[in-house]
Amino acid sequence: MSVPVYLRVAIPSPLRRTFDYLPPQSPPAAAALQPGIRVRVPFGRQEVVGVLLETGTHTDLEPGQLRQALALVDDTPVLPPDLLQLCRWVSDYYQHPLGEVVSTALPALLRKGEAADPGGETVWGLTAEARGLPETAFKRAPKQAALFRALLARGQLGRAELEALELSRNAVKALADKGLVSEQTRPPTPPARADDPLREAPLALNPEQQAALDQLRYQAFNTYLLEGATGSGKTEIYLQAIQAVLSLGRQALVLVPEIGLTPQTIGRFERRFAVAIAVLHSGLTDRERLQAWCDTASGRARIVIGTRSAIFTPLPEAGIIIVDEEHDPSFKQQDGVRYSARDLASVRASRQDIPLILGSATPALETLHNAMHQRFQHLRLTRRAGSARAPQIALLDIRRLPLQEGFSPAMLAEIEATLARREQVLVFINRRGFAPTLICHDCGWVAGCNHCDARLTVHQYPPHLHCHHCDHQRPLIQQCPQCFSRQLQQVGLGTERSELFLQQCFATTPIHRIDRDSTRRKNALAKVLEDVQRGDPCILVGTQMLAKGHHLPRVTLVAIVDADSGLLSTDLRGPERMGQLLIQVAGRAGRAERPGRVVIQSHHCDHPLMQLLVTRGYQAFARQLLAQRQLSGMPPYRYLALLRAESKRPENAIDFLTEARRLAQQLQPASPQLHYLGPLPALMEKRNGRFRYQLHVNAAARRDLHRLLQRLCRQLEANPLSRRVRWAVDVDPQDMT
Incomplete structure (x- = not known):
């Protein structure tokens, strides 16, 4: 009699457990039951797709309880x-259900049970009927005419090619509805030869770059912190390191913080390498994401460029992982599985015995701490590549000065002088919209969000009030709802207001606003940057989107209008983020042969941290912050986790976290090695109609923290109070708000 085999399956469910099933009715061969295959199973009243973790001959369930x-x-x-082992590690470390971790690691279409290899890229081509038409067939529809001519010339066009040629997807649909265009499948690109991966020759390196490149070792795991001033040539080191990896017949994974950086990164990589490059980010359709994922898993794509979730991409011939702008907080997932892609890159590189490069001009304090204690190999680039020089940074004390829409006379004079030299200006204001506050001058009423503890931001294009936390919107009112006065004032600065003011001051100069609102349309950011690259005098007004990685060679003045918010932040990481942002923004100035200048307006020019950052640079600034963290017992000197709870009724969240603290103290009483703080309201207590509270757990040893969390989560899941709230564990939190 054969021993029964049970399937242990990970199912996307908030329950912290796996599920046992009997094999299908037509039992497969034992060799087919490999961990990592997908299994369709009944789950409650539904059918779901899970992932097989293992098979076994023992189950805790009675035979009659098992479903097939x-x-x-x-x-x-x-x-x-x-990757399956990485998912288990993520589940254990971040205290999240394994089924949801596995689901996060898979593209959406694979979660639904679609084929794991679509077999080729979906493209569009002309039908036989369309090929018989003359080129002048669409005189009255110019977009359709442009698409028709491109298809006649090229035969087939995929999504990336349509975007590159700025051809309309609506035109594709219009011609398809007429039966003139059809979807087709283009065979996958075969892998390029490892002995000839280049399309163009690499650039010559300066001595610092060459010394850094020479220290890289490609046959074993090591973590390299590549710290280089903006414009110092970190990307060229990435490219030459990838060249070495490709020559060994291996693949490279490059993580970038935001979608906005991927087009320019891809362009530079495609110009350099004659190999297939896969791109993975949230802007892709589900079908495109699956295609890129499969190209990488099959080995067809030799280079993968992606945002946070690309860390879960299969790399059968992994050779190197690079995390660009490693300090960026967007590498930490803030909901669902709260993982850090940077930290997962370290775990994955270690397990696959390959090098990891963390690149930044302003490393995170945790990364710098690891380098200082020689856990990471520290590679430094102290000067800019080529003839470019570091910009001069000047503080402009605006106390008691007259301000026009936030601009001092001295700042306006700096902008005017720069434009007179036919150079470009970047004005940095890290707040989008027209004004952050609408207030009644007569009674003091402030326009607030009904769903959040936040003020509504005034927008003028189109006119409306907008909550940037829950996305609630309402029309822009003309009368106070409290006292009916019409004396409503729009207080504070946003990018829209600054753009309008600068247009009035410099009427003959093009003004380009770059923020999340102005770049919503596809290719909008790329189009603006393309205009700026022409080099004509102009002013860019933007948020932190402009701080990250953009090469703007004609910008010689960076004007930072308000540098004080980070200094006054109540968030643990507020000063660190402020310093990183100011240095990153400053790095946009003087990246070519012309010298750059950075002018920072502040009411607190004498603040010790501001002085340290401007006079001695980021290294001294970061070391001072590390000393403060050590004194206060905060990361990276101790280990932190937040137990978060939210509910429409605040007492539910408070009761749950109070019970959580009681249970935690039973498991591990408070001591110098492990202590608790809370429950406390989040800095924004109410968001999107729900009240949010936190319990802080701070430990001297990582092992003690995780041992406590594992036991505590099991008890909380079974506790009746957990059904009244949404709760989650955030290990190594990056956002304390």
Whole structure:
């Protein structure tokens, strides 16, 4: 009699457990039951797709309680062993259900049971009927005419090619509705030869760059912190390191913080390398994301460029992982599985025995701390590549000065002088919209969000009030709802207001606003940057989107209108973020042969941290912050986790966290090695109609923290109070608000 086999399956569920099933009715061969394949199973009243973790001959359930799996979806694993192990690590470390971690690691279409290899890229081509038409067939529809001519010339066009040629997807649909265009499949690009990966020759390196490159070792794990001033040539080191990896027949994964950086990164990589490059970010359709994922998993794509979630991409021939702008907080997922892609890159590189490069001009304090204690190898680039020189930074004390829409006379004079030299100006204001506050001058009423503890931001294009936390919007009012006065004042600065003011001051100069609102349309950011690259005098007004990685060679003045918000922040990481942002923004100035200048307006020019940052640079500034963190017992000197709870009724969240603290203290009483703070309201207590509270757990040893959290989460999941709230554990939190 054969021993029964049970399937242990990870199912996307908030329950912190796996589920056992009997094999399908037509039992597959034992060799087919490989961990990492997808299995279609009944779950409650639904059918879901899970991932097989293991098979066994023992289960805690009675035979009558076991349900039978419906079918195996795959012949071979979609999650290879290394990624399955990474998912287990993520589940254990971040205290999150394994089924949801595994689901996060898969593209959306694979979660729904679609084939793991679509077999080629979806493209559009002309039908036989369309090929018989003359080129002048669409005189009255210029967009359709442009698409028709491009298809006649090229035969087929994919999504990326349509975007590059600025051809309309609506035109594709219009011609498809007429039966003139059809969807087709283009065969996958075969892998390029490892001995000839280049399309153009690498640039010559300066001595610092060459010394950094020479220290890289490609046959074993090591973490390299590549700290280089903005414009110092970090990307060229990435490119030459990838060249070495490709020559060994291996793949490279490059993580960038935001979608906005991927087009320019891709362009530079495509000009350099004659290999298939896969791109993974949230701006892709589900079908495009699956195609890129499969190209990488099959080895067809030799370079992968992506945002945070690309860390879960299969790399059968992994050779190197690079995390650009490693300090950026967007590498930390803030909901669902709260993982850090930077930290996962370290775990994955270690397990695959490959090098990891963390690049930044302003490393995170945790990264710098690891380098100082020689856990990471510290590579430094202290000067800019080529003939470019570091910009001069000047503080402009605006106390008692007359301000026009936030601009001092001295700042306006700096802008005017720069434009007179036919150079470009970047004005940095880290607040979008027209004004952050609408207030009644007669009674003091302030326009607030009904769903959040936040003020509504005034927008003028189009006119409306907008909450940037829950996305609530309402029309812009003309009368106070409290006293009916019409004396409503729009207080504070936003990018829209600054753009309008600068247009009035410099009427003949083009003004380009770059923020989340102005770049919503596809290719909008790329188009603006393309205009700026022409070099004509102009002013860019923007938020932190402008601070990250953009090469703007004609910008010689960076004007920072308000540098004080980070200094006054109540967030643990507020000063660190302020310093990083100011240095990153300052790095946009003087990146070519012309010298750059940075002018920072502040009411607190004599603040010790501001003085340290401007006079001695980021290294001295970061070391001072590390000393403060050590005195206060905060990361990276101790280990932190937040237990977050939210509910429409605040007492539910408070009661849950009070119970959580009681249970935690039973498991591990408070001591110098492990202490608790809370429950406390979040800095924004109410958001999107829910009240949010936190319990802080601070430990001297990482092992003690995780041992406590594992036991505590099991008890909380079974506690009746947990059903009244949404709760989550945030390990190594980056956002304390």
